[in-house]
Amino acid sequence: EADIYQTPRYLVIGTGKKITLECSQTMGHDKMYWYQQDPGMELHLIHYSYGVNSTEKGDLSSESTVSRIRTEHFPLTLESARPSHTSQYLCASRGDRYNSPLHFGNGTRLTVT
C-alpha cells in the first residue's frame, strides 16, 4: 500500500508548456527526493529536501525546480518542457535515521512532443 502518491501517472504534453508533477506523502517524513530515470536505466537524483523551505540540487543537473512549503508536499516544476525532458520521474521520502529505507511513489512518465 503506497504512502507516497504521485500524479499524474502519465503525461503527454507539447514543447514549451509549463508542467508541475505532484508528490505527496502521509508518513511525516522530512526528507524527500526526486529521481529521474530513463527506461531501463539507472536512477539519477535531481532534487532533494530535508524539510520545509529546504531544497537542494542533486547529482544530475536538471532544468526543473522544486518547492517545499509543506512537509507532505514536494512538487516538481518544468517552466518550459522540451523533448529532452521525456523521462520517468520518481518521488521518494525517508525517515530521519541513516538506516531508513526510501519509500517510492509509482512515478510519473512524462512525454514531451
Next chain:
Amino acid sequence: AQSVTQLDSQVPVFEEAPVELRCNYSSSVSVYLFWYVQYPNQGLQLLLKYLSGSTLVKGINGFEAEFNKSQTSFHLRKPSVHISDTAEYFCAVSEEAAGNKLTFGGGTRVLVKP
C-alpha cells in the same frame, strides 16, 4: 565517497532456476545496504535491507541477501524464480557521512523465461 556497482546489467534465467544478482560497494565507513525491485511502469519497492547483526538477510518474495564486509558485497539470491520475478533490481547503499543520501547501482534486469 560511496559508490555501488552491479556487475550484471541483464540476467536471463529459466523459471524455477536459481538466480544471483551481484552488488559491490565502496565505502570507508559503516554502511546500510538495500535491495529494491522495480516492476514495469512502477516505482521502486523495498525488497530487503541490511542494517546490522546477522549477515544473511531475508526479504519479501523469497529473496535473501548476504552481507560480506571483507569483500564489500551484498549479493541477492533466490533459489527458484517465477515468471513474476521479471523486473529491474537495484542495490543501494547509505552511509552517515553521505548526508543521508542513498546511492544506487545501475540496476540489473532479470528476465525469467518459461
